[in-house]
Amino acid sequence: MDNVLLYIIGVVIVALGLATSIALHEIGHLVPAKLFGVKVTQYMVGFGPTVFSRRRGETEYGLKLIPFGGYISMIGMFPPQKEGGTARRATTGFFQTLVQDARKASLETIGDEDARSFYRLPIYKRVIIMLSGPFMNLLLGVLFFGIVLCGFGIAAPSTTIGSVSACVQPAGSTSTTCEASDPVSPGASAGIQPGDRIVSIDGTAISSWDQATSIIRQSPGTALSVVVERAGADQTLSVTPLLTERAVTETVNGRSVVKTDANGAAVTEDVGFVGIGYATELQPQPVTAVLPFVGENVAGVANTIINLPARIVGVANAAFGGGERDVNGPISVVGVGRVAGEIATIDIPLASKVATLIGLLGSVNIGLFVINLVPLMPLDGGHIIGALWEGLRRQLAKLFRRPNPGPVDTAKLMPLTFVVVIFLGGLSALLVYADIVNPVNLFG
Numbered sequence: 001m002d003n004v005l006l007y008i009i010g011v012v013i014v015a016l017g018l019a020t021s022i023a024l025h026e027i028g029h030l031v032p033a034k035l036f037g038v039k040v041t042q043y044m045v046g047f048g049p050t051v052f053s054r055r056r057g058e059t060e061y062g063l064k065l066i067p068f069g070g071y072i073s074m075i076g077m078f079p080p081q082k083e084g085g086t087a088r089r090a091t092t093g094f095f096q097t098l099v100q101d102a103r104k105a106s107l108e109t110i111g112d113e114d115a116r117s118f119y120r121l122p123i124y125k126r127v128i129i130m131l132s133g134p135f136m137n138l139l140l141g142v143l144f145f146g147i148v149l150c151g152f153g154i155a156a157p158s159t160t161i162g163s164v165s166a167c168v169q170p171a172g173s174t175s176t177t178c179e180a181s182d183p184v185s186p187g188a189s190a191g192i193q194p195g196d197r198i199v200s201i202d203g204t205a206i207s208s209w210d211q212a213t214s215i216i217r218q219s220p221g222t223a224l225s226v227v228v229e230r231a232g233a234d235q236t237l238s239v240t241p242l243l244t245e246r247a248v249t250e251t252v253n254g255r256s257v258v259k260t261d262a263n264g265a266a267v268t269e270d271v272g273f274v275g276i277g278y279a280t281e282l283q284p285q286p287v288t289a290v291l292p293f294v295g296e297n298v299a300g301v302a303n304t305i306i307n308l309p310a311r312i313v314g315v316a317n318a319a320f321g322g323g324e325r326d327v328n329g330p331i332s333v334v335g336v337g338r339v340a341g342e343i344a345t346i347d348i349p350l351a352s353k354v355a356t357l358i359g360l361l362g363s364v365n366i367g368l369f370v371i372n373l374v375p376l377m378p379l380d381g382g383h384i385i386g387a388l389w390e391g392l393r394r395q396l397a398k399l400f401r402r403p404n405p406g407p408v409d410t411a412k413l414m415p416l417t418f419v420v421v422i423f424l425g426g427l428s429a430l431l432v433y434a435d436i437v438n439p440v441n442l443f444g
Contacts, residue, residue: 003345010344010357011337017361018336019045019067021140025368026070028136029129033074036125039116041109042073068333074129076117078106079407102411119407123391130383137369141297144362146290152355153282157209161196161228162279164188168244183242185275190239192276196228209278216241220272241272282351297363301370304330312427319434327440332428335435336364339442377410377417386410 023045033040039058044050046064053062081103110117118126148154165185167178198206202224206212215224220243227236248259248267259267285293304311311330317323331339343356375385390408397405 006344007341010340010342010353013344013357014336014340014360014364015067017357018333018364021137021361021365021368022068022070024136024140025133025372026072028132028134029072032125032129032132033072033118036121036129037116038118038121038129039075039113040072041075042071044072045070073109074118075109075111075113076106076119077109078102078411079119079409080107080110081409099411099414102414106411123387123394126387127384130380130387133380134369134372137365137372138294141362141365141369142290142294144358144365145293145297146287148355148359148362149285149289149293150287151284152351152358153284155280155352156283157278158281159198159206159209159212160279160281161192161194161198161276163194163277164192165275165277168242168273168275170245186239186242186273187275190226190237190274192226192228192237192239192274193230194279196230196235199227199229199234201226216274217271220244220270222272239274241274243270244273245269246271246273282355294366297366298370300328301367304328305370305374312430315430315434318438319430322438325434325438325440327442329440330427330431331440332431332435334432335440336360338435338439342442376420377413378421382413382417383410386413 026043026045030040030043041059043059043061044053044064045062046067047069048065051063051065053060055061114120118129121129164187166188167182168185169175169178169182198212200206201212201215204211204215220241223238223240225236226239227234229235245268248269261267308330311326314323314326314329318325340357340360343353343360346353348356372379373381373384375381377383377386386408393405393408397403
């Protein structure tokens with residue numbers, strides 16, 4: 001019952017954090033819009049039926065039933081049709097109807113306040129309004145990751161023993177139990193216990209796990225005097241590393257993996273082996289580590305978007321074919337909730353749980369930042385590209401002494417917008433289904 005309650009608490013915390021992030025994203029749009037004089041008729045967090053709303057001045061502020069999205073309504077998002085232009089009949093096609101309906105709806109919002117329309121703003125002001133939403137998510141990402149890195153720290157190997165192997169098994173063995181023929185590990189034989197902190201080895205003070213393993217690997221068959229701190233007191237143990245074949249590891253994309261040769265076989269080497277593993281501890285990082293860390297996350301999300309077709313195939317195979325989910329692949333809101341619940345229930349210190357949940361919110365905000373900058377409507381990036389294209393057209397017209405071409409008719413992009421919305425809806429449905437039937441397994 002306790003685990004169920006912890007699971008629910010984890011989900012609720014991240015859900016509230018996500019809703020708050022979305023609300024602040026929309027505030028990022030709202031504040032500059034009002035500063036620049038655009039009439040904003042609605043500020044809403046969520047979609048679906050309205051749960052609560054209140055009008056302040058000319059703007060209705062409210063909360064809708066499904067709090068995983070939001071919007072602000074600005075008048076005049078699309079420019080009216082140019083004077084002298086002729087509108088096609090709706091019977092010419094569904095997509096043309098979308099264009100006409102978009103223009104009509106935008107025109108109805110303007111009324112007699114055309115001067116306060118979004119499309120009337122200078123290019124740079126429109127870009128600022130549309131960019132401020134994603135930028136708010138970037139700031140939140142920096143804040144959350146800053147709290148994690150500087151306030152809590154990141155998990156790193158410590159000089160404390162986390163595990164002691166009971167026996168020595170051959171390199172590449174996947175067995176989790178010891179056989180009668182397996183020799184007892186030197187660490188277990190010497191009496192090393194989980195929780196011991198290595199103080200020194202053969203008189204050399206130990207300050208890092210890598211330093212300890214380096215000495216052990218270079219000393220097969222040599223009795224080592226190992227001083228450990230146990231229950232506040234130092235104890236001296238004698239450990240003789242066993243010469244054994246171990247797999248060679250290397251770091252790939254920040255993860256330690258077994259090195260393989262040209263034929264795909266694991267590369268091994270003969271080294272000293274004791275059979276001990278480290279315990280991780282949170283080590284606070286300097287402030288200068290925050291922005292590079294955020295940059296890595298931005299690059300990771302961008303890479304996922306660039307390789308989205310392959311990622312979608314992988315998710316579909318996992319959802320319908322039982323394949324394994326990619327831990328670095330896309331997940332839905334349901335997936336984020338499940339991860340949050342699992343974080344809350346796993347057996348780790350409370351500080352580690354809090355840090356991981358805050359880091360999850362940081363990742364979500366970086367995801368919102370990058371996704372919203374994709375240059376396709378209805379995403380913010382699509383409106384930004386439309387404004388920049390309008391500015392380029394005007395500059396070219398000025399350069400070649402041609403008449404001002406006027407506002408870009410972004411309503412013509414409604415067919416593409418429709419396709420993007422359908423695609424995003426289908427992708428969301430696929431991810432939700434995959435996160436229900438075959439969720440990402442982050443914790444084994």
